[in-house]
Amino acid sequence: MAGNYVELIGNLTRDPELRFIPSGAAVANFGLAVNRRWRNQQSNEWEEEVNFFDVVCWRDLAENVAESLSKGNRVLVSGRLQSRSWETDNGDKRIKVEVVADEVGPSLRWATAQVTRTERREGGGGGGFDAPPPTNEPPSYGQDEEPF
Helix, strand or coil, X not given: CCCCCXXXXXXXXXXXXXXXXXXXXXXXEEEEEXXXXXXXXXXXXXXXXXXXXXXXXXXXXXHHHHHHCCCCCEEEEEEEEEEEEEECCCCCEEEEEEEEEEEEEECCCCCCCCCCCCCCCCCCCCCCCCCCCCCCCCCCCCCCCCCC
């Protein structure tokens, strides 16, 4: 995939923090630690490097993440990198790069998960795009079937 796209697998460093912006949209933030481990060819010993990322989730995804995940959980995150800049009260300029998640899911390599489907809410999906407006046309699939 071309462009600004990232996939990460790591462990939550803190519980997701859920809040709502003035428009009513949900936003959840959590930290992610991504470990890389390799054997040093000269010493023949294992070495490790850890990178830390801040992850931001919006709308339904934010609410589902906050309800489902906690510190220590191993997850897969896909999304895009986004930078924010601001000025502190002292006049110092700050820049932060975050992962804006499109998808977050538990890693099932060393754990199991119970999946519960949530009802689709009007006016927003978790992936940063809104659901199409409702129509009076009957769906082309059965009411108990998935539309994909």
